[in-house]
Amino acid sequence: MKKKEIAKKAEQVLAALYPDALCSLEAENAFHLLVAVRLSAQCTDARVNLVTPALFAKYPTVEAFANADIRDVEEIVHSCGFYRQKASDIVRSAQIILQEHGGKVPDTMEALTALPGVGRKTANLILGDVYGQPSYVCDTHMIRIANRLGLVATKDPYKVELALRELLTPETSGDTCHRVVLFGRDVCDARKPKCNACPMADFCMGKTE
DSSP: OOHHHHHHHHHHHHHHHOTTOOOSSOOSSHHHHHHHHHHTTTSOHHHHHHHHHHHHHHOOSHHHHHTOOHHHHHHHHGGGSSHHHHHHHHHHHHHHHHHHSTTSOOOSHHHHHTSTTOOHHHHHHHHHHTTOOOOOOOOHHHHHHHHHHTSOSOOOHHHHHHHHHHHSOGGGHHHHHHHHHHHHHHTSOSSSOOGGGOTTTTTOOOOOO
């Protein structure tokens, strides 16, 4: 079976399993989503969702974050890990967005990845969820599952992204990425994948580590 066919089948299975395709991070606007994604680095989404309500209540706007005391932000996000760097990146990003983008989170890969702490994974999420553009979020779940399905043979996030741009349906690529995260947690676990109960078993290459 060709890679394009495998990708199509995977998209269909995932859409049936997770029709809502919701992002696990909770945020009410574009900048809050950017903040939540930054906090989620090497931290669980569940932990981030426990921390952000208080953070967003105190800093509801880009302007509020831009004028925030970094030490105060550090204290609020402490439990997310790497809190000093994350707090600094968040406040500095708010200042840049306010000064250079009129307070609006930018809508291009180039502008987003120019923000402190924002890589292609974060930028893709923003482009897809906020601006409805084709997006290819290559987190650990996507990299693992794409390899196991035989769609890629690399763990390099950028190479995986380039491959998926050729394989996934652009209009639903962002939804597919969210669904892969859910599937990775529920079925295709990193250590103990539930292959016997997997709805993709008949076309998966079975490339478990």
